[in-house]
Amino acid sequence: MIMVLCKRDLFQRKLTITSLLILQGSLFSMETHAENNARFEFDNAILMGNAKNNDLSSFNTTELAPGSYIVNIYVNNIWRGRQELIFTKNSGNSLVSCYSGQLLNNIGINSQKMNKQLAERESFCGNIAEWDTSGSARERLDSAQLDLHLEIPQAYLSESDSNYIQPELWQQGIPAISLGYSADYYSAKQRGDNHNSSDSAWLGMDVRGSAGGWLLEHLGGLDWDNRSGTHYSSHRTTLKRPIVGWQSMLSAGQFYTDSQMFDGISLLGIALETEDQMRPDNTLNWAPVIRGVAETNARITVTQDGRTIHQTSVPAGPFAIDSILPANTGGELLVTVQESDGRIRRFSVPYSTVPQLLKPGVSRYNLSIGAVDESDNEQDPLAAQVSWQYGVNNTLTFYTGASGFERYQSALLGSGLNTSWGAIALDITHSRFNDDERENQGQQYRISYNRTIPWSQTSLWFEGKMNSQHYYGQRDALDELDSNNEYQVLREKQSYSVSVNQPLIEQWGSIYLSGSIKKYWDQKNSYRQYAMGYTNSWGNLTWNISAQRFWNEDDFGSVSKDDQVSLIFSYYLPRSNSGYTHISSETYSNNGKAHNTRLGFTTTSDYENNLVWGANTSYARGGEMDWGANGTWRSPYTMINGTWSQGSSWHQASTGISGLVVGHAGGVTFSPERSDTLALVYAPDAKGAHLDGVPGTRFDSNGYAIMPWLRPWRVNEIIIDPKGAEEGISFAKTQSKVAPYQGNVVSVVFETKMNRQQIIRPRLQGQQILPFGATIRDNKNNHVGYVGQGGMLYIDETHSPEVYISTGQDKCTVVLKTQEAICR
Numbered sequence: 001m002i003m004v005l006c007k008r009d010l011f012q013r014k015l016t017i018t019s020l021l022i023l024q025g026s027l028f029s030m031e032t033h034a035e036n037n038a039r040f041e042f043d044n045a046i047l048m049g050n051a052k053n054n055d056l057s058s059f060n061t062t063e064l065a066p067g068s069y070i071v072n073i074y075v076n077n078i079w080r081g082r083q084e085l086i087f088t089k090n091s092g093n094s095l096v097s098c099y100s101g102q103l104l105n106n107i108g109i110n111s112q113k114m115n116k117q118l119a120e121r122e123s124f125c126g127n128i129a130e131w132d133t134s135g136s137a138r139e140r141l142d143s144a145q146l147d148l149h150l151e152i153p154q155a156y157l158s159e160s161d162s163n164y165i166q167p168e169l170w171q172q173g174i175p176a177i178s179l180g181y182s183a184d185y186y187s188a189k190q191r192g193d194n195h196n197s198s199d200s201a202w203l204g205m206d207v208r209g210s211a212g213g214w215l216l217e218h219l220g221g222l223d224w225d226n227r228s229g230t231h232y233s234s235h236r237t238t239l240k241r242p243i244v245g246w247q248s249m250l251s252a253g254q255f256y257t258d259s260q261m262f263d264g265i266s267l268l269g270i271a272l273e274t275e276d277q278m279r280p281d282n283t284l285n286w287a288p289v290i291r292g293v294a295e296t297n298a299r300i301t302v303t304q305d306g307r308t309i310h311q312t313s314v315p316a317g318p319f320a321i322d323s324i325l326p327a328n329t330g331g332e333l334l335v336t337v338q339e340s341d342g343r344i345r346r347f348s349v350p351y352s353t354v355p356q357l358l359k360p361g362v363s364r365y366n367l368s369i370g371a372v373d374e375s376d377n378e379q380d381p382l383a384a385q386v387s388w389q390y391g392v393n394n395t396l397t398f399y400t401g402a403s404g405f406e407r408y409q410s411a412l413l414g415s416g417l418n419t420s421w422g423a424i425a426l427d428i429t430h431s432r433f434n435d436d437e438r439e440n441q442g443q444q445y446r447i448s449y450n451r452t453i454p455w456s457q458t459s460l461w462f463e464g465k466m467n468s469q470h471y472y473g474q475r476d477a478l479d480e481l482d483s484n485n486e487y488q489v490l491r492e493k494q495s496y497s498v499s500v501n502q503p504l505i506e507q508w509g510s511i512y513l514s515g516s517i518k519k520y521w522d523q524k525n526s527y528r529q530y531a532m533g534y535t536n537s538w539g540n541l542t543w544n545i546s547a548q549r550f551w552n553e554d555d556f557g558s559v560s561k562d563d564q565v566s567l568i569f570s571y572y573l574p575r576s577n578s579g580y581t582h583i584s585s586e587t588y589s590n591n592g593k594a595h596n597t598r599l600g601f602t603t604t605s606d607y608e609n610n611l612v613w614g615a616n617t618s619y620a621r622g623g624e625m626d627w628g629a630n631g632t633w634r635s636p637y638t639m640i641n642g643t644w645s646q647g648s649s650w651h652q653a654s655t656g657i658s659g660l661v662v663g664h665a666g667g668v669t670f671s672p673e674r675s676d677t678l679a680l681v682y683a684p685d686a687k688g689a690h691l692d693g694v695p696g697t698r699f700d701s702n703g704y705a706i707m708p709w710l711r712p713w714r715v716n717e718i719i720i721d722p723k724g725a726e727e728g729i730s731f732a733k734t735q736s737k738v739a740p741y742q743g744n745v746v747s748v749v750f751e752t753k754m755n756r757q758q759i760i761r762p763r764l765q766g767q768q769i770l771p772f773g774a775t776i777r778d779n780k781n782n783h784v785g786y787v788g789q790g791g792m793l794y795i796d797e798t799h800s801p802e803v804y805i806s807t808g809q810d811k812c813t814v815v816l817k818t819q820e821a822i823c824r
Contacts, residue, residue, distance in 0.1 A: 290333065
């Protein structure tokens with residue numbers, strides 16, 4: 001026989017008799033008693049020497065008795081929820097559960113397909129073998145993990161997403177408060193006669209309190225600059241409650257109305273609307289990725305409806321911001337790029353969710369009413385909005401709606417068509433607005449088109465709007481009513497937006513094109529912007545040539561257009577330790593005159609990429625040069641970033657911090673990642689371990705860690721990686737699944753046990769050896785270990801100065817400090 005000490009990574013599992021033996025052939029025997037509950041017993045006869053006399057009954061095990069257990073249910077290895085079930089013995093002496101038709105439907109099994117006759121009997125409850133007429137279904141209970149595995153023929157399964165489970169199994173949040181924060185400070189100073197300086201700071205906050213399915217959320221931002229001072233804007237303060245049976249969300253407080261059909265406006269009131277995420281085949285409204293190029297270390301500010309919704313500092317070079325959380329579900333995003341040398345460039349990103357085609361029989365609705373809550377408007381009339389969509393068949397979706405307030409009303413009628421030439425949405429909106437002088441009535445005609453051409457993989461999107469002279473949108477009417485408005489309200493006459501993406505043949509890259517044109521009533525000029533480019537790669541080398549139009553603004557508010565052409569090379573060099581080094585080169589040309597060439601690198605300093613830093617330098621036309629550096633550090637508690645750059649006539653610096661703080665009954669837990677729906681994972685004594693898929697996150701000294709980025713109403717997997725935990729800790733399991741309510745904090749608990757073992761070889765008189773497998777007890781008669789091969793003792797942590805081993809006729813005492821053993 002061979003003794004084995006089992007270790008995994010840095011933790012040591014508690015040794016049992018099953019981990020002390022490598023069994024060979026028939027040297028080990030096990031007796032099974034199946035009259036009642038299966039009982040497994042170790043046979044001493046196969047042991048040698050005085051070990052045959054040991055009492056090994058402590059290792060005998062018994063199967064679970066019939067009763068009620070909370071189990072994880074898996075259907076064809078896909079988790080379908082955690083539920084309490086009653087188990088009984090079948091004729092084969094195996095534990096089986098009782099399933100009603102409703103229970104089968106809840107876990108993704110179509111009871112009508114499986115057994116229509118039994119499904120129509122509402123009171124029937126039977127095991128899987130009774131339900132299954134094919135004889136192919138199987139049921140197995142893992143009594144150690146309390147996992148129930150069902151193997152069901154595919155024909156009996158409901159058609160749904162693999163990560164979707166029925167609403168009855170969604171999990172409400174625990175009482176908790178989460179604070180997501182993102183702060184940024186940016187300073188740029190000019191030298192010379194000007195001595196101009198620009199200092200600004202921004203703090204974005206996302207506060208959520210959840211309990212029992214209720215959610216109170218607040219989104220706001222505090223911005224400051226050295227010219228206009230401090231200003232706080234509240235984007236949304238809403239109390240929410242899902243109405244699961246209606247697949248809807250009830251909201252009360254400050255929120256934006258839906259903008260798929262009408263201009264989104266801020267209301268202080270109440271709303272009831274369809275929650276698409278609760279459905280298996282629908283997804284969240286998307287948020288656009290903002291792309292651009294910074295010529296120096298720059299500040300990027302994103303505003304919507306005049307409110308700052310995101311601000312960050314970026315190093316010189318191309319940037320992509322995909323973490324935008326718009327306050328409104330529609331309306332353009334204005335992106336402002338402030339360069340280190342004082343230049344300001346602006347461009348807009350179209351953002352609107354075009355009315356979508358719905359499946360046959362599926363509907364979507366929205367009801368909102370409340371007082372207008374626009375900070376820039378003096379008047380806050382009572383407003384209401386209603387909309388409804390219905391999928392008539394596979395070809396046609398019908399949608400309609402109405403909105404209005406005192407002195408303004410509008411109504412919309414439209415349809416979406418699914419044709420062989422692409423998806424088309426057509427609608428007409430009629431508005432009536434009474435200003436101080438006359439009644440204005442007009443129409444808006446809108447067409448949206450989206451198609452991917454299969455044979456060429458061309459993706460094409462187009463939207464056009466045409467407004468009659470006396471048409472007013474909701475926002476136009478509110479601006480006209482605002483007596484504080486010192487400027488003429490610009491009303492759109494026409495607007496066209498187009499986007500084309502074309503992948504080329506293999507190894508030839510891809511091209512993209514996007515652009516928009518806007519014309520306004522009573523304005524001669526039109527506003528045009530575009531972006532076009534070509535991208536290709538070879539191995540780790542990527543290059544891109546692009547052109548983009550910006551709108552520049554000087555200190556006096558004068559606006560001019562700026563056409564920028566850029567050529568970018570990027571080389572990505574991965575390292576064996578999971579880190580990387582990224583080298584880039586960018587060349588810019590503005591309006592065919594000025595040019596700038598920049599060379600830089602970014603690298604990581606650890607295998608999780610928690611520390612990222614880089615440096616760059618550039619050469620501009622006329623011989624001017626500048627230098628810059630940037631860095632980001634992700635700790636287990638927060639994310640910190642900074643930039644610095646300097647030219648001959650200016651210098652710049654910035655710093656930022658972001659992360660998440662969650663307050664709960666067990667204390668306060670930090671995370672470097674922001675998220676709205678999350679899990680609070682608790683594993684006692686697991687300090688130092690981390691969660692798969694969340695780099696940098698560690699369990700804290702209280703045993704807590706945060707799993708961010710959970711998808712609400714869907715199955716999410718949570719896996720613990722014990723690496724980094726203290727030696728001696730063992731986990732009952734390292735994997736769990738949750739399906740949380742939106743915006744809630746769900747609790748996930750992993751059972752752990754700390755095993756600090758001491759291994760000693762006691763000194764005995766003569767040739768005596770303690771018997772293998774004997775139980776070791778302390779001076780309080782607590783079980784603390786076993787005797788291993790060769791008489792070595794494996795003892796759990798104990799405060800007893802001595803331990804005792806029974807050898808059958810004798811009792812041995814071992815003094816732990818001296819390792820002396822006396823047997824009497």
